[in-house]
Amino acid sequence: MSAVRDHLSAAKVYRVLAVLFLIAAPHLPRLPLWASALVIAMGIWRALAAQRTWPMPGALLRNLLAGLALVGIWTQYQTLNGHHAGVALLVVMLAMKLTEMTTRRDYLVVIYLSYFLLITHFLFSQEMIMLLLMFAGALAITSVLIEVNHPQGILPLKRNLRLSGTLMLQAVPLMLIFFVLFPRIPGPLWGIPTDAGAGMTGLSDSMEPGMISELGMSDAVAFRVRFDAEAPPRSELYWRGPVFEYFNGRSWLPGPGSDLPMREQIEFEGPPTVYEMQLEPHGKRWLLALDLPRGPLPEGTSMGRDLVLRHKWDVIDKKLYRLASGTRYNVDSEASERYRQHLLSLPQASNPQTREMVLSWKAQDDAPQAIIATALQHFADQPFHYTLRPPLLMNQHSIDQFVFETRRGFCEHYASAFTFMMRAAGIPARVVTGYQGAERNGDYYIVRQSDAHAWSEVWLDGRGWVRIDPTAAVAPERVELGLGGALPAGEPIPGLARLSRGTLVQLQLRWDQVNAAWNRWVLAYGPELQQNLMAALGMSGLRALLIALTVLTLSSLLIVNLLVARAHQSELERDPVQRIWRRFLGKLKRAGLAPQPSEGPIDLSQRIARQAPKLAGDAERISQLYVRLRYASRQTDPALLKRFRQRVRAFPSRAG
Amino acid sequence: MSLYQRLNQRFESWVVSRHKPQAPPVTIRRGRCYILPTRPGYVFAFMLLAMLLGAMNYSNSLAFALTFLLGGMGMVAMHHTNANLLKLNVHVPRIPSVHAGDPVWVPVQFSHSTQKTRYSVLCGLKRSALSADSAVDCEADENVLSGFEIPAQPRGVYRVPRFTVATEFPLGLFQAWSWITLSSEYLVYPKPAAHTRPIPPVAGERGKRSGAQRGRDDFSHLRDYQYGDAPRTIHWKRYGHTGRLTVKTFADPMDESLWLDWSSLSDLRDPERRLSQLCRWVLDAEAGHQAYGLRLPGVELKPSRGAAHRQQCLEQLARFGTPGGTT
Structure with missing residues (x-):
């Protein structure tokens, strides 16, 4: 049992605990239940210990508890690395630290750790609301830091918050200057934990029946796009995402080596469409792009053999990038025989009914175009339905079951079945997932998760990869009008995908515009935007940046200094009459008529009359004004003050 | 480092x-x-x-x-x-x-x-x-x-x-x-010597009372500090609590006087020990409500009593032998 006197009074300890809770609370839902319970129990115990002056537990018990917590986190996450495990470790250790929080040093450790805890929130979300958490958190932590540095007694809350609030407000200009001008360097310094993207919605790196229809229920924004010129028509807005080349009978998976560098030569028709993408984080590497990007790719990205644009790292932050794309193109390459075989491969003896049907089409006409047309015609003629709620496909031959029994599916069912048919007919084909369509909002377009889509690509000799969208054969409105127009009445449609618009939807769209600006200017601010901004201001290079940073920092610190000095002025210094009078005395001093400490204003003017008769009249008038302003009445007469100021200004600062 | x-x-x-x-x-x-x-x-x-x-x-x-x-x-x-x-x-x-x-x-x-x-x-x-x-x-x-x-x-x-x-x-x-x-x-001030030597007899008819320890416990009341009060009488504990200087006063002093003399302590070689002894006597005499005078080489303070007098005596003891009053 340690008998150390607590550095802080119980009232201060309550404040520290309240602030800690404020900072830790948003993390609690992310923690395992036992950890949350532990944190809350520790807080309550520490508050009681402060109230009843219980001694802190001994080192043995403390270390035992900390060790147990460590083991608990290890068993929970199997690692101490990664965002979730790291944050859990930080929160639990902070709670453990409460058992030995007595000296000033202990409190400082806890307070510094809570600053650290505050910053970890931004790993999970950078929504605008988090800005509020940042300011509130920084204010709260700083207010208890002030208490730790004020050993006498607790400051009244209002006074404390005024002190910490002043500090923070005066620091905001510095924050802005540093945010804009501190040299940004691209990319991670040491890599990013693998669990960073966990829990983000978006396309998946495999495709199973039902996966995209699940996404179809979400109104979440997938990305926003701003076209430099006119947007292409809606039916051409195919946003390319992950491509799947391997079918295992149930799921579509990426092919081996699909991210090998692209060797294809692509010829584009028509002028490029130039646009800017604001991609929401999805935790995977691919960057969505309007069908095929052309021209120079953004820094740190590459295009693979599957024609998917990929980033060096997982996209766990909002990404801003510019692209030029073509929607009509001709991929000119000889696919190697091995690659061709790979694009034709299907699991042995799966879905025999479909295979048989395709072979019968092929027997009629084996030209690839004819087979494609027949397949699409099959979807259009037979009673196929487009629905967000397709029946589950439990059969081992899931494509047979879909094509011949249920005939109700979402885009992934059609894309999957069509690609299977093509491969069965000997036409190399693959599944492309992404988004289709876009919704205009002001000067940009929103693409939501509910716009997620899947289609097929077939390889035709001489033309290269050709996009075929089998869903369009079943529900042409999907491509023309979007999900809301394509689904039959009575289906649950996510609110924002509906065609009719209420006030609420309008409000949501306005809010989205604010969010878009936030993403574009704040979250995506990085090396590139900084360079552009500097170039727009006519500055370039690191040196100009550092000079601007230094000059602005020093000048804003100077302003802070003046503000602080002004707040610490004495009443005498604040008084304008005194200020002007001192200016007058300064002029006299420079003129060699330095005032004596014992001299009053009247004595002074009399002495000046003797020593410098030329100045006598002016000096006397000034002295008399001073006496009147100073002693005649409590209220300062503004007209008199003005005259006083003018006379002092006019007084010569050099004799003769 | x-x-x-x-x-x-x-x-x-x-x-x-x-x-x-x-x-x-x-x-x-x-x-x-x-x-x-x-x-x-x-x-x-x-x-x-x-x-x-x-x-x-x-x-x-x-x-x-x-x-x-x-x-x-x-x-x-x-x-x-x-x-x-x-x-x-x-x-x-x-x-x-x-x-x-x-x-x-x-x-x-x-x-x-x-x-x-x-x-x-x-x-x-x-x-x-x-x-x-x-x-x-x-x-x-x-x-x-x-x-x-x-x-x-x-x-x-x-x-x-x-x-x-x-x-x-x-x-x-x-x-x-x-x-x-x-x-x-x-x-x-010098550190008061131990109570080994009694105060020398008073050169007067009521000399029997010399060395009396009386009055030490005759604490009467507290009053605010005034310039000249001896630091010994300041109630330090109270000062620690309130930040105000208060002084303990004692019962009425007696009408007696004695001389505390440097030369009477010639058996002590070390001047500091002599000063310590004189200091002890000053304190005891004051506590005994006696009038006392102080004789040091070159300095003589007439017999008197009271906090101001005591302080004067102690100051002379503190300054004794220090060039220009400072060390």
């Missing part, structure tokens, strides 16, 4: 050369106020660096924003810490004299006429030994008393050593301080 210490020494000796002893009160001016980061300040900077690296690694805009906000607050806090000390008036009222072997308490009084309250102002002998117990808040136009202790010293007259007034408020990241060099003096 050695380089840092040498630099520190150079700096301090430069500062000492700038500081001429002044009569209190003094006002802390910009040119006399120094500021350096504290240890927690360096730790804070290190933490910001870690945050910055994290923000860079994750290209996380809000993490950048928080890092820069905290950095800005640190820089702003430096100015507030500095301003917390500027224009502060430092006054050292009369320093209560003590006997050799007792620590000296130097009262330090703060005041200012600016609007902002000055929080957590500390004082102490050395920058490295500022106690949080000395922290005071100083509202505008208010005198606040703090102080520090000087360890026990031998008998003599001393000038107040250069001491430190400092603050780390509001964030504790920086310490602003000023060294105060005052011309104020204080006395250290």
